[in-house]
Amino acid sequence: MNRLAHHPETAALLAGRSAEGGLAPALEPSTAFGAADAADAARRAVRPRVTDFYGRYGNPTVQAFADAVAELEGAEAAICSSSGMGAISTVVLGMCSQGSHVVTQRQLFSGTLQLFTQVCPRFGIGVTFVDVEDTEAWLAAVEPGRTTLVFVETPSNPTLALADLDALGAIAGPITVVDSTMATPLIQRPLDYGVDLVVHSATKALSGHNDATLGVIAGEKTLVNELWGYAVVQGSSASAFDSWNALRGLKTLGVRIERQCANALQVASILSAHSAVAEVFYPGLDRHRQRELAARQMASGGGCVTFEFVGGYEAACTFVDALHLAYLAPSLGGPETLVNHPASMTHAQLAPAERAAIGIGEGMIRMSMGLEHPDDVTADICSALQAAHTCS
Numbered sequence: 001m002n003r004l005a006h007h008p009e010t011a012a013l014l015a016g017r018s019a020e021g022g023l024a025p026a027l028e029p030s031t032a033f034g035a036a037d038a039a040d041a042a043r044r045a046v047r048p049r050v051t052d053f054y055g056r057y058g059n060p061t062v063q064a065f066a067d068a069v070a071e072l073e074g075a076e077a078a079i080c081s082s083s084g085m086g087a088i089s090t091v092v093l094g095m096c097s098q099g100s101h102v103v104t105q106r107q108l109f110s111g112t113l114q115l116f117t118q119v120c121p122r123f124g125i126g127v128t129f130v131d132v133e134d135t136e137a138w139l140a141a142v143e144p145g146r147t148t149l150v151f152v153e154t155p156s157n158p159t160l161a162l163a164d165l166d167a168l169g170a171i172a173g174p175i176t177v178v179d180s181t182m183a184t185p186l187i188q189r190p191l192d193y194g195v196d197l198v199v200h201s202a203t204k205a206l207s208g209h210n211d212a213t214l215g216v217i218a219g220e221k222t223l224v225n226e227l228w229g230y231a232v233v234q235g236s237s238a239s240a241f242d243s244w245n246a247l248r249g250l251k252t253l254g255v256r257i258e259r260q261c262a263n264a265l266q267v268a269s270i271l272s273a274h275s276a277v278a279e280v281f282y283p284g285l286d287r288h289r290q291r292e293l294a295a296r297q298m299a300s301g302g303g304c305v306t307f308e309f310v311g312g313y314e315a316a317c318t319f320v321d322a323l324h325l326a327y328l329a330p331s332l333g334g335p336e337t338l339v340n341h342p343a344s345m346t347h348a349q350l351a352p353a354e355r356a357a358i359g360i361g362e363g364m365i366r367m368s369m370g371l372e373h374p375d376d377v378t379a380d381i382c383s384a385l386q387a388a389h390t391c392s
């Protein structure tokens, strides 16, 4: 079977599994594996990404999911982590040392932002923050010989701003990393642009059912093996059960992404025409300020829509309370439509001015579109918009 000939949706269905044997993935719960003799045990103990030695070093079910993601990303190798943050901290702390320098963006997932603002300084790792959209600033911030890592999140969560993958892939010297969680490999493939590593929170759309906490790192084999060496010491190993759920989820990634993106585009259009809404951030909309870049590097706008209410914090809370179908919950990429008000939820630990500095308004809402019939979600959103309208 020549899998390279298939479309990405088909590849997601087949990835990580052989053509023979059970169609459903196998779950291997074992944390220890017996060796044939001393020489065999010695071989296993030092083999990178070993899956038949000890659970923290690797596990067949966990590695099957990592391999599937590697296939979808066009990567030589991949490893899993216990969460998206496990993957990100493995990359950052596994690659950087005292005196290292990281270039990253201001508009980051809240956990990643904390890692760069609170943990890195404690270890003497310098961090320069630039605006995600400002390609010139990315290039100018890289210090040849000093910068170890360039860490990008595109689209950014929750503002859905984009970084130019072509420009980033062309940066020579430091290791370039893209957190591609918001896109999934069906929408963009950063490694195709020359980026070194791609990381995912597989907790989100890759597993897609809100039943796995999981991260992945994919890229060139030597880099991934080096990171694996650090990961086994850090100990943020992934659960076999969660990886098994993720392997099952991956099979339906194509149809899930299709429905979520279609619903997102429809909702973004409705929001754009509503007077209670000040601005809509959706890369799939023609009026998105980075539409040209989105069309160049993304197959669609993605499953999340972010927007800002004219009526600020109060309007956002009224909207959220008036929804009946959408859940008020963190996370994204699952079967149910989820709504997040960053100012009171994921970014509540920041002061309003700090939120404003990273592009998060007090009346900002991020919706992760689910798999509902589009008429049901749009009806729910339209009636909640009317309720929020009274606040503006």
Ligand SMILES: *Cc1c(COP(=O)(O)O)cnc(C)c1O
Binding pocket: 083, 084, 085, 086, 109, 111, 112, 153, 157, 179, 181, 182, 201, 202, 203, 204, 213, 214, 215
């Ligand atoms: C959720 C998320 C993470 C962190 O993933 P966890 O699985 O929650 O640790 C990192 N980056 C992005 C863009 C995310 O959305």
